[in-house]
Amino acid sequence: MTIYQHFRPEEHEFIDKVLGWKQIVESQYAPKLTDFLDPREQKIVQSIVGNHGEISVSFFGGTEQAERKRALIFPEYFSPEEGDFNLILFEVTYPKKFIVLEHRNVLGSLMGLGLRREKYGDILADGDCFQFFVTNEIKDYVKMNLDQIGRASITLEEKPLHEAVQTKEIWRERMITTSSLRLDTILSSFTHQSRQKVQNQIKSGLVKVNWTTVEETSFECDEGDVISVRGIGRSRIMSVNGKTKKEKWRITIGTMN
Template sequence: MEEKSKDFLAGRVKDLATRAYMNNFITHTDFLSVSEIAMFHQILASEGVSSNVHEYCGARYVIYGGFDDAERAMVCFLPEYMDEETFLLSEKSEQTVLSCVSIKPVNSKFSDDLNHRDYLGSLMNLGIERDQIGDILSGDKQAYVFATPEIAQMICKELIRIRHTSVKCEIVNASECDIRPEFEEIQGSVASERIDAILAFVYHLSRSEAQKLIESESVFIDGRTAYSGGYDLKEGARVSVRGHGKFIYLGQQNVTRKGRLFVSVKKFI
């Protein structure tokens, strides 16, 4: 479950992008963590490639995890004839890059109360590597796992029990997954829209504690590592904080009489 080194990832994405461009077919990475996706953006920046262009070594790319707001995702490099919209429409119908597995108890009446750790542990016990599966969305008596098609088939064949609960698995269309990360909207006043100020507000930290998180490269804004506490968040920015969670910055609502900003965020719980 170790993260990929920057040199390894740099070589891998260059090879995949080149193959997609030269051979005109889809290639993709394994599932990457939030920090590995940030590393991918760093690799592009180090080569003078703007991540806003969504093209590398001649090939267009899409960061895709199976649904909006997916935390773990693949970098998919596209053939010349395919754009992002075409790719996403194709995946909805064919699921060639990743598959969605539904996991349910055989008898819900006698099911344990299973959580994310239970599902992940059972998959690891099958010998599956973490980079072969994406997000695990667990709800009441059911979970959905995003995985490569080969691993999805393996899960359906081999996963029959989680803790003391017998389970049944089947591959379903990702659109059938009706579980999404839950969130709460919180509002409050801050001195500015600086990332360190917003972090302190959202997670009840001191500004110095927020700054330490940034200095340890534990904060990611729209998939990119945050290096400065002075960065002003833009409305709609998606922020992930290692060890704390993630939130979407909804922006400034108004200004208080004392000149502080009244802001809103959507915090995932």
């Protein structure tokens, strides 16, 4: 049995990358810091590296509640501290009386700088206050080039990490039943849309599972998967609770409040 059998085929490329990071730490006996990883990628890194033996891993994304975090893979002699993750927190200053910004505006402008999503951490919002995390190595580039978000002229102010806006995810859980664990079947059940409409959304690239676009309607979902549909929102499969007497799956779905 190989390590790949524990993961989905589309994750094998990332697994190769993680094995490479681990090998570098083992051969150089020095810590390796990654870019920002989504929660699924963090779980894979934790599974492969673990914290048993000569190599360990720690995660940090600027706050304890962060969704996107950098991984620090390190040998046993090393004791990681917050500063080792090389994170920068920017706060957006803009004319709040005249302009309304949304999360998608901030993300869109960041992606418009030509850098990969992995260089950016969480985007935090508290009313009309927006902050975001970046890796230290791109902070000067971002500060020099990001001067507009949407129609708003903006400036960026670097803040200490402890001044990060506190956000909290609240999931509202409910039980659904489906005939299978296929993506289109589950989506149809909890969004109350027809199977045909859901399949069109999937094929059009509007659906992500674990932060990765999935265009295969028969994609097999599993416990813990996070499913997001553009324009609808995000849900998580909290648990798969077995089958009913009529051979339908009982699933607990969490939706963002």
